[in-house]
Amino acid sequence: SLKRLMPSDILALKGxxxxxxxTAYTTPVARLADPACDVLLVGDSVGMVLHGLPSTLGVTxxxxxxxxxxxxxxSDRALVVIDMPFGSYEEGPEQAFRNxxxxxxxxxxxxVKLEGGVHMxxxxxxxxxxxxxxxxxxxxxxxxxxxxxxxxxxxRGADGxxxxxxxxxxxxxxxxxxxxxxxxxxxxxEISAMIAIPTIGIGAGVDCDGQVLVIDDMLGLFTDFRPKxxxxxxxxxxxxxEAVAAYAAEVRSRAFPAPEFSFFDEVKK
Ligand code: KIV
Ligand code: NA
Numbered sequence: 131s132l133k134r135l136m137p138s139d140i141l142a143l144k145g146x147x148x149x150x151x152x153t154a155y156t157t158p159v160a161r162l163a164d165p166a167c168d169v170l171l172v173g174d175s176v177g178m179v180l181h182g183l184p185s186t187l188g189v190t191x192x193x194x195x196x197x198x199x200x201x202x203x204x205s206d207r208a209l210v211v212i213d214m215p216f217g218s219y220e221e222g223p224e225q226a227f228r229n230x231x232x233x234x235x236x237x238x239x240x241x242v243k244l245e246g247g248v249h250m251x252x253x254x255x256x257x258x259x260x261x262x263x264x265x266x267x268x269x270x271x272x273x274x275x276x277x278x279x280x281x282x283x284x285x286r287g288a289d290g291x292x293x294x295x296x297x298x299x300x301x302x303x304x305x306x307x308x309x310x311x312x313x314x315x316x317x318x319x320e321i322s323a324m325i326a327i328p329t330i331g332i333g334a335g336v337d338c339d340g341q342v343l344v345i346d347d348m349l350g351l352f353t354d355f356r357p358k359x360x361x362x363x364x365x366x367x368x369x370x371x372e373a374v375a376a377y378a379a380e381v382r383s384r385a386f387p388a389p390e391f392s393f394f395d396e397v398k399k
Contacts, residue, residue: 135168135209137241137263137306143168144328149307149340151330152348155180155197159345160204167208169330171243171265171342172198174213174273178354179346186272189215191229198237210239211265216273219244223256230262243309245271247296251303258304266300269293269334270312281357283312283333290317294324301325309342310334312359333359 143149151169154160155176163170176197177189198212212233219226230242241263244250254264269284278284285293293313300308307328310318315335322329322338331338343360346352350365380386 134205134207134240137209137265140168140209141306141327144326144339149328149330151340151342152345153179153342154201154204154345157200157204160201163345164205164208168340169342170201170205170208170210172201172210172212172239173243173344174215175344179344179352185275187216187275189213191215191218191232195233195236198233198239202238209241210237211241211243212237212239214242214244219250219253220246223253226253227257227260227262230257230264231260234262241265241306243267245273247293248299251299254300254303254305264303264305265307265309265330266303266305267309267311268296268300269310272311281312283314285313285317290314290320293317294321297321297325297329301327307340310338312357333357 140149149169150167151171152163152167153173153175154163154170155172160170172194174186174189174194176193177183177186181193183189194212194215198210201210214226214230214233218229226244233239233242242257243265244253245267247266247268250266254266257264270278270281272281275281297308305327307330308325309330309332310321312333313331315337318329318331318334319337328339330340330342332342344352347356347360348363350362350367351370353367377386
């Protein structure tokens, strides 16, 4: 019988096997990714990838719950983690608990993710103490793009101390794993060796305990821009555009629908 992975199972992979994470936002995509993945992340990247928003700042609780429910319906093995959207947790632990509990209750997901290190440690501890497993997210935290001054690599040179402190703080607070986004590979390797919870890298080199990519990026479906850390494992966007062009041409030439796609008054002999 299939049992869904839990945060404790992900934590137990530390030092044993790499943690495989992909984002998912819809039921059909969750269905195809679930068998191969340990974690399906309903990232707030959904705002940019599926809704055409210019950043993740406009993503709402309702969007995260709607997509979270869709991913739960399409999966039965992977742990589903849902991003807390911008503005839903930063005021303090009580606000964070109220919204995290709503996300968990209305979606059935097994954990939430939120952005921030040292300054979010108190909130992470508050949630974990009250039954909400938390995946942390440090380094480049896209919800802070305006204060960070762009989507830059974080933790280069002397700034590495800040990342080390963030990693230690979220570990101490009880996070079961931590995303390291756009961090030098050497620093990500050091942090992974230093802390007791799995690091999940995105643009953070091969020495992290696991890796995550945005599924539409790695399938070649989202092509507005391509960060250096994205490897395209398929070109589904190009394949789809070619299929649409072929359909349009066949409609215009009346090649589609051929008789095999049509119904007739008399059943053919
Ligand atoms: O929103 C997202 O997809 C994420 C991952 C890229 C880590 O936070
Ligand atoms: Na995110």
